[in-house]
Amino acid sequence: MLGPLGEEFSTFAISARCAETGKFGVAISTRPMAVGTRCPFVKPGVGVVVTMAVTDPRLGPLGLRLLGLGYSAAKTLDEIAVSDPHIEYRQISVIDRDGNAVARTGAQNHDWSGHFCEPGMVAMGNGLISERTASAMADTFKAMKGDDLEARLMAALEVGRDAGGQHGGQHSAALVVYRAQEYPLVDLRVDEHDEPIGELRRLFDLYRPQIEYYETRPWQPTALGVVEDWVEARAKAKAAGVKP
Numbered sequence: 001m002l003g004p005l006g007e008e009f010s011t012f013a014i015s016a017r018c019a020e021t022g023k024f025g026v027a028i029s030t031r032p033m034a035v036g037t038r039c040p041f042v043k044p045g046v047g048v049v050v051t052m053a054v055t056d057p058r059l060g061p062l063g064l065r066l067l068g069l070g071y072s073a074a075k076t077l078d079e080i081a082v083s084d085p086h087i088e089y090r091q092i093s094v095i096d097r098d099g100n101a102v103a104r105t106g107a108q109n110h111d112w113s114g115h116f117c118e119p120g121m122v123a124m125g126n127g128l129i130s131e132r133t134a135s136a137m138a139d140t141f142k143a144m145k146g147d148d149l150e151a152r153l154m155a156a157l158e159v160g161r162d163a164g165g166q167h168g169g170q171h172s173a174a175l176v177v178y179r180a181q182e183y184p185l186v187d188l189r190v191d192e193h194d195e196p197i198g199e200l201r202r203l204f205d206l207y208r209p210q211i212e213y214y215e216t217r218p219w220q221p222t223a224l225g226v227v228e229d230w231v232e233a234r235a236k237a238k239a240a241g242v243k244p
Contacts, residue, residue: 010030010031010110010125010126010127010128010166010167010168011028011029011030011031011035011039011052011053011091011125011126011127011166012028012029012030012123012124012125012126012128012133012134012137012157012160012166013026013027013028013029013039013040013050013052013093013123013124013125013157014026014027014028014121014122014123014124014137014138014141014153014156014157014160015040015048015050015093015095015101015121015122016048016095016120016121016122016141016149016152016153017047017048017095017097017099017101017120017121018120018149019099019120021149021179022044022045022179022180023149023150023177023178023179023185024042024043024044024046024047024048024095024177024178025042025048025149025150025153025175025176025177025178025186026039026040026042026048026050026153026174026175026176026177027153027154027156027157027173027174027175028040028050028052028157028173028174029157029160029161029166029170029172029173029174029196029197029200030052030166030170030171030172030173031166031167031168031169031170031171031172032171032172033171033172033191033192034172034189034191034192035172035173035174036172036173036174036176036187036189036191037057037189037191038051038055038057039051039052039055039057039060039174040060040174040176041060041061041063041064042064042176042177042178042184043064043067043068043178044178044179044180044181044182045097045180046064046067046068046096046097047063047064047067047073047076047094047095047096047097048093048094048095049063049064049067049076049092049093049094050092050093050122050124051063051090051091051092052090052091052092052124052125052126053089053090053091053105053106053108053109053113053126054086054089054090054108055090056084056086056090059080059084059090059092062080062083063076063077063080063092063094066079066080067094067096067097071096072096072098072100073094073095073096073100073101073102074094074100074102076094076096077092077094077102077103077104080092080094081104087104087106088106088107088108089106089108089109090104090106091103091104091105091106091109091113091115091124091125091126092104093115093117093122093124095120095121095122099119099120100119101117101118101119101120101121101122102117102122103115103117103122103124105124105126109126109127110126110127110167111127111128112125112126112127112128112129112130112131112133113125113126113127113128114131114134115134116134116135116138118138118142121138121141121142123135123137123138123141123156123160125160125166126166127166127167127168128164128166128167129163129164129166129167130163130164132163132164133160133161133163133164133166134160135163136156136159136160136162136163137156137157137159137160137163138156139159140152140155140156140159141153141155141156144156149177150175150177150185150186150204150208150211151208153175153177154175154200154201154204157173157175157197157200158197158201161197170195170196170197171192171193171194171196172189172190172191172192172193172196173189173190173193173196173197173199173200174187174188174189174190174200175187175188175189175200175204176188179215185211185215186204186207186211188200188203188204188207190203209231209234209235210227210231213227213230213231214227
């Protein structure tokens with residue numbers, strides 16, 4: 001789809017904060033390539049901003065700076081809106097460190113466009129087949145309470161695709177999760193693929209058993225051994241009913 005400012009990023013995404021762990025994360029997919037480079041913005045202990053539709057990637061870092069100054073999610077979104085003369089072409093969500101979640105879908109977004117906000121979660125999209133893409137993501141995320149944030153986000157994105165996704169299909173996807181460190185716990189991207197969410201799932205399933213290894217290794221550089229051996233040993237222990 002083309003709008004007066006250029007290509008419409010028909011996109012759907014779910015962003016969230018886990019109240020139990022403090023993790024922030026985003027799962028997102030779109031038709032153009034490399035969505036992970038310009039739409040999801042996360043800072044541990046601060047918040048998450050997602051900027052979509054006719055995306056202005058500058059708004060993500062701006063939002064994180066405001067959140068870092070102590071602005072609430074609502075105040076941050078208000079400040080972004082008044083600062084951007086093209087705000088009606090944007091779709092933006094903000095979640096702060098307290099789990100307050102807000103979103104704004106500009107009037108110039110193509111149907112179906114909209115968002116669903118819950119404490120600690122926003123599911124949204126533009127140029128979608130129907131609102132079911134976004135509502136199904138929200139429902140799936142809530143139903144998986146108690147699972148890891150990254151698993152909930154990945155599953156929700158898949159359900160959004162299966163509920164219809166967006167006009168023109170998807171060609172890129174990303175899953176980004178931070179815990180306490182300045183570097184991501186998970187940062188997986190599929191920059192161009194005929195089935196990017198399926199490929200993202202493949203990568204996530206490969207990487208998920210390694211997350212704890214890479215999270216622990218900086219503090220135990222000699223204790224864990226080679227990652228493949230560590231993963232295999234933990235899998236065998238789990239199969240034997242032994243706590244790793």
